[in-house]
Amino acid sequence: MKKIVAVILAACVMLSATSCNFLIKNDEQQFDYPVTVGNLVIEKAPSNIAVLSENLADIVIACGYEGKLSARSDSCGQEILSPLPSVGTADSPDMGVISSLGIDLILADSCFDDKTAEQLEKMGVSYLVMRSADDINSMSKLYSNVAASVAGGYTGKLQALKTFEEFRNALENIKSSVSDENVVSTVCYIYDVSDDECVVAYGHDFADQLFEYAGLTNIAAADDDGVIGIDTLLKGNPDTIFCDSGILKKISEHNDLKSLKAISKETIYEIPAKFFELQGASCIQITDFMAAKTHSSYVQVQEWPDELLIKQKENQPPKEKYEPPFEPEPDIYYMVGESYDAIMYIEERLAQLGYFSDEPDQDYTEETAEAVGRFQAANSIEVTGVADYTTLKILLSELAK
Numbered sequence: 124m125k126k127i128v129a130v131i132l133a134a135c136v137m138l139s140a141t142s143c144n145f146l147i148k149n150d151e152q153q154f155d156y157p158v159t160v161g162n163l164v165i166e167k168a169p170s171n172i173a174v175l176s177e178n179l180a181d182i183v184i185a186c187g188y189e190g191k192l193s194a195r196s197d198s199c200g201q202e203i204l205s206p207l208p209s210v211g212t213a214d215s216p217d218m219g220v221i222s223s224l225g226i227d228l229i230l231a232d233s234c235f236d237d238k239t240a241e242q243l244e245k246m247g248v249s250y251l252v253m254r255s256a257d258d259i260n261s262m263s264k265l266y267s268n269v270a271a272s273v274a275g276g277y278t279g280k281l282q283a284l285k286t287f288e289e290f291r292n293a294l295e296n297i298k299s300s301v302s303d304e305n306v307v308s309t310v311c312y313i314y315d316v317s318d319d320e321c322v323v324a325y326g327h328d329f330a331d332q333l334f335e336y337a338g339l340t341n342i343a344a345a346d347d348d349g350v351i352g353i354d355t356l357l358k359g360n361p362d363t364i365f366c367d368s369g370i371l372k373k374i375s376e377h378n379d380l381k382s383l384k385a386i387s388k389e390t391i392y393e394i395p396a397k398f399f400e401l402q403g404a405s406c407i408q409i410t411d412f413m414a415a416k417t418h419s420s421y422v423q424v425q426e427w428p429d430e431l432l433i434k435q436k437e438n439q440p441p442k443e444k445y446e447p448p449f450e451p452e453p454d455i456y457y458m459v460g461e462s463y464d465a466i467m468y469i470e471e472r473l474a475q476l477g478y479f480s481d482e483p484d485q486d487y488t489e490e491t492a493e494a495v496g497r498f499q500a501a502n503s504i505e506v507t508g509v510a511d512y513t514t515l516k517i518l519l520s521e522l523a524k
Contacts, residue, residue: 155275160268163251169228172273173221175213176232178255180204181403182269183230186286191273194224200397218242230272255402259294259332262402263287293407294336301338301418308417309359310339313366314349314396316373316380321356325349330399333406337413339363353379360384360477363417364391365399384477388524392416444521448472451515458509461487469510472518473498498523 157166171193174180180199183189195204196213208224211217213231216239221229229250235243243250251272256262263284270283312324312334324330325346334341342359343351357379364385366374371393374380385391398409408425415423448468457466462485470483470491478501479494492508499506502517502524510518517523 154277155279158271158276158279160251160272161253163249163272165228165249165272168275169249169273171225172228172230173210173216173224173226174199174204174230175210175216176230176253177201177397178232178401178403179230179253179269181401181405182266183273183403185290185403186266186270186273186279186282188270188273188279188282194220194226215239218246221248222246228272230269255329255400258329259291262290265402266290290404290407294410297407297410297414297421298336298338301414301421308339308363309342309361310334310363310365310413310417311342311356311359311361312396312399313364313370313374315367316370316377318353318377320350320352322350323356324399328399329402333399333410333413337410337417339413339417353377356380357383357480360480362388362390363413365394365413366391367396368393382474382477382480387475387477390416447519449519451512451519453512456509456511456515457487459487459489459492463487466491466510469515469518470494472523476518476523 156168157164159165172191173194173196174183174192175196175198177199180189180192180195180201183192184201184203189203192204192207194210195207196216197209197211198213208220210220210224210226214233214235216229218239221243226248229243229248231250231252232254234240234252235250240250251268253265253268256265266283266287267280270279270286273279274282312328312330314322314324316322323343323346324334324341325348326341326344328349331341331344342356342361343349360383362384364374364383371391374383374391375386380386394409394412398405411423411425414421448471449465457463457469464485466487467483467485470479470481473479473491473494474483476498478498479491481488481490487510495510495514496506496508498504498518499508499514504514504517
């Protein structure tokens with residue numbers, strides 16, 4: 124009798140476990156729809172989704188949901204989306220194309236004008252406006268909203284959480300990889316430059332956070348509006364400059380900027396501004412690139428998308444072969460308080476390399492010593508501020524960094 128009871132109980136337990144699995148699976152599906160995103164209630168899984176924002180497209184791709192998209196706008200330049208039909212521009216999509224494709228949900232990052240919004244409403248097309256996140260922390264909610272609208276309130280949000288954690292971990296790994304270096308590396312991103320000012324990425328820009336993850340200090344982080352004077356840029360004298368398309372040539376040909384350290388060291392890179400604004404996998408790629416170009420110990424690991432072509436040297440003036448003004452001697456060195464003709468040549472070379480900003484003369488001042496110290500640190504020489512034989516052999520050669 125006990126055996127029979129035991130068998131019956133075991134069967135019940137097995138049936139109960141099977142029923143639980145069935146219920147959990149059904150619950151997942153039930154939790155997906157309806158889903159509320161912002162002010163929009165999506166009653167069932169959308170059949171045909173059009174993405175008009177390149178940033179939202181970047182997040183959809185990062186979450187692995189690009190297969191759920193049916194159309195894109197002209198501004199979505201990701202290679203993986205190129206086979207999709209275009210519905211025209213992001214701010215004024217073609218209603219005829221939207222209708223012919225049977226689009227029932229549009230993802231955008233800016234509001235439509237009243238006429239477009241009214242047309243979409245008459246056609247029964249829902250749309251969501253999801254703006255870019257202000258910072259890394261608020262990106263979690265953006266990922267969740269994008270994925271929920273595409274794949275449902277349970278499945279989508281679960282995938283968004285997983286993707287965002289992977290995203291943040293990748294950035295943290297880059298940051299930890301460069302955090303052991305003691306040398307402060309300064310940087311700026313220039314959107315445009317004129318005769319007397321520059322438009323730059325500042326503390327409120329998303330790019331500033333990517334600089335931090337790459338272990339870089341933005342010289343314009345404390346600026347109020349992203350516009351700085353040429354004198355401020357010269358004073359900040361960043362080790363590395365990143366700039367928007369077409370700006371590298373303008374910087375290189377700007378008479379007042381030729382003394383910048385980044386120009387003399389050829390550490391100026393032209394990268395389209397959109398790659399500092401996209402918040403999917405592009406964030407990791409751009410941060411990885413910046414870390415590799417600014418930290419000698421960091422090895423680049425991310426593959427570049429085909430559409431991102433980095434320009435560096437072709438727009439810069441040709442580098443002339445350096446001829447040393449004198450030959451260093453083992454027993455001769457220069458330090459604060461001394462005055463010799465050779466000191467003027469030393470200061471001229473330091474200025475050429477971006478370490479010295481005063482007018483070169485024959486006097487070895489505290490400013491000269493500080494410039495020599497910076498040069499020594501950058502060239503892996505013991506920092507003494509004294510222009511000794513070892514320092515001068517490297518300084519007065521083409522090996523100088």
